[in-house]
Amino acid sequence: MKFIGLIFTLILFIQCTTNIEVDLIVHNAKVYSVDSNFTIHQAFAVKNGIFIDIGTDKQMLSRYKAKEIIDANQKAIYPGFYDGHAHSFMLADYLQQVDLVGCKSMKDFVARVQEYRKKNPDSKWILGGGWDESLWDIKQYPHRDTLDKYFPDIPIFLNRIDYHAAIVNSEALRIAQIDTSVYVEGGKIEIDSTQRMTGLLIDNAMALVSKYIPAGNEVNILQKLRQAQDSLLSVGLTSIVDAGLEVEQLELLKKFYEQDSLKIRNYAMLFAEPHNISKYINEGTFESERLNIKAIKLMADGALGSRGARMLENYSDDSTKGFLLHSKEEFKESLAQLANSNFQVAIHAIGDSTNRMLLDLYGALDIKNRRWRIEHAQVVHPSDFIKFKRYQIIPSIQPTHATSDMNWLIQRIGIERAKGAYAYKELLKSYGKVVIGTDFPIEHFNPLYSFHAAVARQNAQGQPKEGFQMENALSREEALRGMTIWAAYGCFQEKKRGSIEKGKDADFIILDDDIMTASNEKLRGIKTLRTVIAGESVYIRQ
Known part of the structure; x- marks a missing residue:
């Protein structure tokens, strides 16, 4: 009897100690795993920043005991959103500068700059961005004469919404020692009918002035990045x-992440010029838990809005085809060097001519397994879509560009070419995946705006009601994959993050509504309740 009693006691002891200790259990949820089967679960367990188990509420709560338990109250949970194309330093600056997004007129434009000046009387420069002349009654670029009238003594540099053009005043031109328009390869200094500089600088011409803008100190930069x-x-x-x-x-990013001063994961691309590519290759790749530098980014052309994107034929509203920022020969040479390096390549390409050139240059190299990317792939000739599949080139897209540009797109490039613009479904059919990003601060940083634009093809006002070129809308599952697992794939990280699966980084979010079932009208207003990186809650909505 003693032996039987001992056995019974031992069984009870084992049963009481089988609960494995973990850091976090989340239950009573609708967990979109975004795995290959798009499985939906109820709960999961996290230990040491990793998902260690996923399943039902009963399974998780019976198998594990946790330091922290979150009852999700039936809310929807998704893998942490992954912005596939963004600009953190630009956003950090933008949040401190004149916000010109949504200006309705030149009068509104000037009033906002005046208000900023009143609040920042000690500023050495007036900097800002976001203006878009296509929203104004008189759809003309601003002129430096207007700025000079109100701001004769302080230099001004104000980016257009696409950050491919800027308006400056005479004081800024004086500091840059520019007193007449000159030829700029891959850029343009605009002149008016009297041959005077208007103050508008396009693409490479912007650097002639921007290089004189004082840089902030390290403490200030970190403060802005954290904001x-x-x-x-x-x-x-x-x-x-x-x-x-x-x-x-x-x-600076290496230093900040080493000091644990930043939390968000960053796949940072090294910006390079084709003629200097050897120097950048020699910098080498870098990899840590939250910061990776394994890709080189190049710029091939400008933007449609400022007519700098390189087209196969003239713009419909101007006698120009746009321009390349560097010669085809320079791109060919630099890509050949990069093909023999450890770097991934990503190149900004907007116009149909630029996309064709890069697809063909990529295709001439043995890079099918390298996951090279084209950023934007904004206007593609019908005969070129197949090349994304043929040469295995990842299209990296920003859906809100379509709904921001749709009002003037036909005017710029005509009806036929517009059919190949922002053609996200066509790109998806060709390659099998699309990487989705916001391109902030050029567009708003909220990824649900991108999700809404991708599936409804509508702007913030829900226009057009029928959707813009709906044949190229994505399904909700496709859009969610594009901003999670496919975005991770675009950075060679699909085995570490991008879905809620065992062994992956415990990056997830809880939303106050389900983006997979909510009406289109509600998508942009859905709020994030909690953001978690490596099992740590880094944001909780109050």
Whole structure:
């Protein structure tokens, strides 16, 4: 009897100690795993920043005991959103500068700059961005004469919404020692009918002035980046692709992440010029838990809005085809060098001519398994879509560009070419995946705006009601994959993150409504309740 009693006691002891200790259990949820089968679960367990188990409420609560238990109250949970194309330093600056997004007229434009000046009387420069002349009654670019009238003594540099053009005043031109328009390869200094400079600088011409803008100190830069990070975490972003940073910026990021001063995961691309590619290759790749530098970003052309994107034929509203920022020969040479390096390649391409050139240059190289990317792939000739599949080139897209540009697109490039613009479904059919990003601060950083634009093809006002070129809308599952697992794939990280699966990083978000079932009208207003990176809650909505 003693022996039987001992056995019974031992069994009870084992039963009481089989609950494995973990850091976190989340239950009573609708968990979109975004795995290959798009499985939906109820609960999961996290230990040491990793998902260690996923299943039903009963399974998780009986198998594990946790330091923290979150009852999700039947809310929807998703893998942390991954912004496939963004600009963190630009957003950090933008949040401190004149916000010109949505200006309705030149009068509104000037009033906002005046208001900023009143609040920042000690500023050495007036900087800002977001203006878009296509929203104004008189759809003309601003002129420096207007700025000079109100701001004769302080230099001004104000980016257009696409960040491919800027308006400056005479004081800024004086500091840059520019007193007449000159030829700029891959750029343009605009002149008016009297042959005077208007103050509008396009693409490569912008650097003639911007290089004179004082840089902030290290403490100030970190402060601005953390403010930007707070904004990103509040909308469910756990990872971003920083699409093109200078070496100095990357060195700062290395330092900040080493000090644990930043939390958001960053796949940062080194910005390079084709003629200097050897120097950038020699910088080498870098990999840590939250910061990776394994890709090189190049710029091939400008933007449609400022007519800098290179087209096969003239713009419908101007006698220009746009321009390349560097010659085809320079791209060919630099890509050949990069093909022999450890770097992934991502190139900004907007116009149909630029996309064709790059697809053909990529195709001439043995890079099918390298996951090279084209950023934007904004206007593609019908005969070129198949090349994304043939040469295995990842299309990296930003759905809100379609709904921002749709009102003037036909005017710029005509009806026929517009059919190949923002053709996300066509790109998806060709390659099998699309990487989705916001391109913030050019567009808003909220990834649900991208989700809404991708599936409804509508702007913030729900226009057009029938959707813009709905044949190229994505399904909700496709859009969610594009901002989670496919975005991770675009950075060679699909085995580590992008879905809620055993062994992956415990990056997830809880939303106050289900984006897979909510009406189109509600999508942009859905709030993030909690953002978690590696099992740590980095944002909780109050």
